[in-house]
Amino acid sequence: MTLPMFLLLASALFSVGLYGALSQQAVVMVMMGLELMINGVTVAAAALWWFLAPQQPDGQVLVLVVIAAMTVEMAMGFAVVTLLFRSSDADMTDMAGELRG
Amino acid sequence: MAVVAFVVLAFVAVASGVAVFTVDSMARATFALALSFVAVGGELLLLDLGYLGVVTVLMMVMEMALMAVFMVMFMMNPAGLMPMSMLHNRRGSLAVSVGVFVVLAAGSVFVPWPTRRGEPPADPTRALGEAIMGSKMLVMMAVSAVLFATMVAALVLATARGRYDRADSPERP
Numbered sequence: 001m002t003l004p005m006f007l008l009l010a011s012a013l014f015s016v017g018l019y020g021a022l023s024q025q026a027v028v029m030v031m032m033g034l035e036l037m038i039n040g041v042t043v044a045a046a047a048l049w050w051f052l053a054p055q056q057p058d059g060q061v062l063v064l065v066v067i068a069a070m071t072v073e074m075a076m077g078f079a080v081v082t083l084l085f086r087s088s089d090a091d092m093t094d095m096a097g098e099l100r101g
Numbered sequence: 102m103a104v105v106a107f108v109v110l111a112f113v114a115v116a117s118g119v120a121v122f123t124v125d126s127m128a129r130a131t132f133a134l135a136l137s138f139v140a141v142g143g144e145l146l147l148l149d150l151g152y153l154g155v156v157t158v159l160m161m162v163m164e165m166a167l168m169a170v171f172m173v174m175f176m177m178n179p180a181g182l183m184p185m186s187m188l189h190n191r192r193g194s195l196a197v198s199v200g201v202f203v204v205l206a207a208g209s210v211f212v213p214w215p216t217r218r219g220e221p222p223a224d225p226t227r228a229l230g231e232a233i234m235g236s237k238m239l240v241m242m243a244v245s246a247v248l249f250a251t252m253v254a255a256l257v258l259a260t261a262r263g264r265y266d267r268a269d270s271p272e273r274p
Contacts, residue, residue, distance in 0.1 A: 001107050001147065007209030009111040009144070013137070015202035016118040022194030025187050028175045029127065032134055032168075036118050039141050042157065050148040055219025057232035061240055063145075063153050064233070067160065068244045072251045074164055078171055079258035086261065091175045094189060 006047030013040030025092045027084065031077040038070045107147055114140035127172040135165035152226040 013036055020033030042063055049059020081091070090096045113136065120133040138161035145154030222228040233241045 001103055003214050004209045005107065005111075006144070006148075008206055009114065011202055011205035011209055012111075012115045013118055013141070014205065015198045016115065016122070018201055019194050019198035020122040022197060023188045023191050024122065025189050026127065026175060028168075028171055029122070029130065029187065032121055032130060035134060036121065036137065039114075039118075039138060043141055043144055046145050046148050046150055046153065050150075050221065051217055052215060053218050054221035054225075057228045057237065060150065060153065060225060060229040061232055061237045063150070064229070065240060065244060067153070067157060068248065071160065071164070072247060074168070075251050075255045076258075079255035081171070081175065082259045085175070 003047055003051035006051070007044055010040040010044035010047070013037070013043065025094060027081045027091060027093055027096070028078075030093060031074065031081075034073060034077070035070060038066060038073065042066050042070075103147055107144065110140045110143045110147070113137070114144070127176050128169055131165050131169045131172050134168075135162055138162070138165070149221060149225055152229060 017033045017036030017038075017040060020036060021030050022033075024030050024033060045059055045062045045066060049063070053059065084090050084096055088096065088098075115137075117133040117136040117140065121130045121137070124130050124133060139158050142154045142158035142161070145157060148154075
C-alpha cells in the first residue's frame with residue numbers, strides 16, 4: 001500500500017460525489033453527493049496521516065473533525081430541505097430558484 | 102494481503118459510490134452510500150485506525166438508516182415504479198467531475214510526496230485520545246460548540262412554527 005493509491009481512491013470518491021452533487025435534481029440526492037465528497041476527504045486525511053506524519057496526532061484529529069462536519073452537514077441539510085419544502089413546496093433544486101440573479 | 106484488501110475495499114467503495122447515482126430508487130441509493138462508507142471504514146482499519154474506522158462505520162450506518170426515512174419522504178421515483186430522469190445538466194457535470202478527477206489523480210501520482218517522518222504510535226487510538234484531551238482540546242471544544250449550535254439551528258429551521266409565530270395563531274394549522 002502506498003500513499004498515491006489511497007489518494008487515487010480519495011480522488012475517485014470525491015469526483016463521483018461531485019458528479020452527483022452537480023447533476024442530481026432532488027435536493028436530498030445532492031446531499032448524498034456532498035457526503036460522498038466528504039467521504040473521500042476522510043480517506044485522504046487518514047492516508048496523509050499514516051504515510052507522512054504518523055507520530056503527530058494532527059491527522060487523526062482532522063479525520064475526527066471531518067466526520068463531525070459530515071454529521072453537521074446532514075443535520076443542517078435535512079433541516080433546510082424540510083424548510084424549503086414547507087415554505088415553497090420545492091423538493092428539487094430547479095424549483096428553488098429564488099436567489100437566481 | 103493488505104494490498105488485496107485495499108483494492109477490494111476501494112473497488113467496493115467507488116462502485117457503490119457510482120451506484121448511488123445510477124440505481125432507480127433513492128432508498129437503494131441510500132444503502133449503496135452506506136456500503137461505500139463501510140468500505141471506507143475498512144480502509145481506515147487497514148491504516149491501523151481502529152477507533153476512527155469503527156466510528157465511521159457505526160455513525161454512517163446509523164446516519165444512512167435515518168437518511169432512508171428522508172429519502173422515502175422526498176422520493177421522486179418510488180422503487181423505480183415511475184421511471185424518470187433525476188438528473189439535470191448531465192454532460193456538464195460529467196465533464197467537470199472527470200476533469201476534477203484527472204487533476205486530483207495527477208496530483209496524487211506526480212507530486213513528490215515527502216518521506217515518512219516518525220513511526221506510528223503503538224496504539225493510535227490512545228494517541229488520539231491523549232491529543233484531544235491535551236494539545237488538541239481546543240479543536241474538540243470548537244466541535245462541541247458547533248454540534249450544539251447545529252442541534253438548535255436544525256430544530257429552529259425544521260419546526261413548523263417560525264420564530265415570531267404563536268402556537269395558537271389562526272393562519273397556521
